[in-house]
Amino acid sequence: MLGRRDGAASSVVPLDRDRPLVEAARRDPAQFDALYRKYLAQVYAFALYELADHHAAEDATERTFLRALAALPRFREQARAEDGPDASTFRVWLFRIARNTIANERRARRRRPAASLEVALGAGLAIADGSDLETEAVTRDEASAALRTLQSLPDDRRRALLLRFVDEMTTAEIAGVLGRSEGAVRVLIHRALRDVARRLDTTR
């Protein structure tokens, strides 16, 4: 998709913030390293919360990036002007690969007992973030209840919530990853929040 033209100036404005990195990687696959370093933590975090297993998360992350590099020549940018300057359809495309890879892994692990997210995230669960005064009042019991609820949510609700909170995606990006409309994603997240709220209410 071509970028929009600004008035008399004929310079093309990239719509996808990752376009320069993607184009560099297409010219020289070794340049894919920049995209890998940029999104490694986000993909790994998504996999870890989804699989609740450090090793499985590493495997899924590895497969995601190997597949992305192999398929990069076939990636098609689809950014729109209304998506704003921060839109990255590459990120959406990458997370669709991650979502499919992780979903396959979850299917393969379905017979195993579900692991605890708290254990997967480490014994010392980081509860408070010093930069956010509001989070300081959260207790360990509340955080545990929230994580347990998260693991019990239906697949799309759980994924939407993770992409919103952990990967800080916009509703439009999540819609692209999950293949749903933005309205559907908003309702998915709202229902997930209500589930968490109900669980917190019974915990107290």
Next chain:
Amino acid sequence: MTGPRLPERDTTQVDALIADRYLDALLAAADRRAGDAPSDAALDPAIRDAVRVLRAALVRVHPSFRFEDRLAARLAALAAAQAGDARAAAGGGVVPFPASLGGDADLDAILDGDLDPAADDDAGAGTDRRPLLVTGAITSAALSLAGVAWVAWRASRPAARRSAMGRAARTAHERRASAIAGLGGPA
């Protein structure tokens, strides 16, 4: 007097939109490192509380640097192989694909252009391409194994000789053999 009430579906969408805007405002505040939480009187306090707890519970995580470097090396090897393939296609020599990158059937299919890694494959059981293939493979294997076991079981069971079909087959075979013998053919 009360105004017209929205259908429940519309109410859900309005509530979802309010929660979405609140989350957008929270993310924007975090981006500019503002300590103040946005206020929205229309937002259900229980939802606001759930958001507060989730933001604290869903901590950011990063893989080990050892893993990061190992995967970077694998990607570099794959990138080198891809660059080598491109050179070979442009008239250079043939560069073999590193064997260490093999072992992933999906990756092989992607490299062959047979599989789009971003295509939906878990939209539902009825439309799930890969599980259907896997299920088919398992079913075929199971049928084959069952067939072998059944033949072995039948061969080892004397009772099988008493079946109606078996008796009819043997009678036909014996009549044919005796007719051939009567004609002076091979006994």
